[in-house]
Amino acid sequence: MARRPLVAGNWKMNGLRAAAGELTKIIAGARGLPKADFLVCPPATLVASFAAMARGSPVAIGGQDCRAEPAGAFTGDISAEMLKDAGATAVIVGHSERRQYHSETDAAVRAKALAARRAVLLSIVCVGETRAERDAGRARAVVRAQLASSLPDGAADFVVAYEPVWAIGTGVTPTPDDVSAMHRFIREQLTGRFGAAGNDVRILYGGSVKPANAKELLTIDNVDGALIGGASLKAEEFLAIASVYR
Numbered sequence: 513m514a515r516r517p518l519v520a521g522n523w524k525m526n527g528l529r530a531a532a533g534e535l536t537k538i539i540a541g542a543r544g545l546p547k548a549d550f551l552v553c554p555p556a557t558l559v560a561s562f563a564a565m566a567r568g569s570p571v572a573i574g575g576q577d578c579r580a581e582p583a584g585a586f587t588g589d590i591s592a593e594m595l596k597d598a599g600a601t602a603v604i605v606g607h608s609e610r611r612q613y614h615s616e617t618d619a620a621v622r623a624k625a626l627a628a629r630r631a632v633l634l635s636i637v638c639v640g641e642t643r644a645e646r647d648a649g650r651a652r653a654v655v656r657a658q659l660a661s662s663l664p665d666g667a668a669d670f671v672v673a674y675e676p677v678w679a680i681g682t683g684v685t686p687t688p689d690d691v692s693a694m695h696r697f698i699r700e701q702l703t704g705r706f707g708a709a710g711n712d713v714r715i716l717y718g719g720s721v722k723p724a725n726a727k728e729l730l731t732i733d734n735v736d737g738a739l740i741g742g743a744s745l746k747a748e749e750f751l752a753i754a755s756v757y758r
Contacts (some may be wrong), residue, residue, distance in 0.1 A: 516713050517730070518671060519754040520551040520636065521744025522576060522604060522718075535562055535571070537747030539755070542570040545750035548757040550736065551602055553745070556590050563599025570580050574602035574636070592624075592631035597724055604632040604739070606662050608677045618661030625664045636671045636716070636739065637662050639698075643678035650720035651676075652697055659701050668709040671716060673739040674698060679719030681741060689729055690718055695734035718748070723752035730756045 521538075523531075535552060542550045553574040554562050563573040575595040579586055582593050595603055605628065606621035611663055621637065628635035639658040641651040655674070663670065679685050686694075697716050702710030717729055718739035730738055730753075744747040 514749070515712065515736045517757050518551060518714050518716060518737045519546040519548050519731050519750070519757070520574070520602075520604075520673075520737065521553060521718065522607070522739055523552070523554045523745060524557060524576065524741060526745055527558055529558070529561070529692040531558065531745075532561065532565060532740055534745065534747045537564055537568045538750055539566060539571050541747060541751035545757060546570070547749070547756050548754055550754065553602070553604055557594075559595060559600050560598040562695060567599070569580070569610065573599060574634075575600050576604050576607070578624055578627055578631075578633075580620070580627045582627070585698070592633050596631045600633060600710070602636060602671075603628050604636045604638065604673075606638045606722065608640055608657075608680060610640060610673060611698065612677075618658055618757065621662040622656075622664055625662065625670060629664060629667075629669060634669070634671060636673050636740070638673045640675040640677050640680075646678065651694065656692055656701060657700065659698065660705075663705075666749070668702065668706040668713050671714045672698060672702070673718050674676050674715040675718035675739065679740045681720070683720050685720045686723055688732055691729060692732045695732065699734045712736050723749055726753040728755050 535601040550571040561708040579589040605624040610616045625635040645654045714736035716737045716739045717735050719736045721740050
């Protein structure tokens with residue numbers, strides 16, 4: 513069975529209640545693009561209201577992070593169970609900004625992916641190398657290590673997002689050949705570890721995805737959709753990217 517594309521938007525620390533208007537437009541546009549799944553991950557303050565708005569629509573709502581524990585004295589954190597209770601169906605874990613600014617290790621990311629499984633949320637596990645690591649010829653070694661230690665054992669019930677750190681928010685994107693090679697490598701790692709189930713795991717590309725380069729990037733073999741940052745904040749741009757799957 514062919515993998516169904518996933519177009520996911522990571523709003524990061526952007527969006528107030530007025531941003532609901534963009535979600536309304538995304539929902540309307542998604543109805544005309546039935547060949548792809550849609551996910552919007554707003555800040556935690558908007559998860560519940562967005563989930564209520566999106567109920568019954570083609571757009572799912574997710575969180576941007578979760579803590580590994582289900583509850584406890586962790587001021588300011590949010591658990592996978594809380595996201596589920598708010599109406600989320602997915603959560604991003606291990607984004608490079610969490611790894612960089614919050615010093616998250618692969619082990620911490622794996623614990624969060626397991627928390628998502630516990631709460632019956634789809635985890636989107638992010639991996640990717642820095643510019644220095646790529647220039648040193650270590651891109652594959654870095655991604656291999658991240659996959660090995662960040663992905664939970666057992667069922668292949670997650671999505672992988674490859675986001676080269678040097679391309680996130682910079683306007684710089686890898687060449688199609690670079691993306692193809694890395695996604696093929698990730699697929700090999702998945703099937704080597706999870707067997708045939710590794711062929712069913714969707715691998716998203718993220719990093720300066722925009723309407724101008726969407727077709728070039730999203731039609732590459734083993735690219736099963738996109739994790740979109742800045743361009744997901746505007747419905748017009750987000751839907752223009754998704755229209756690759758028309």
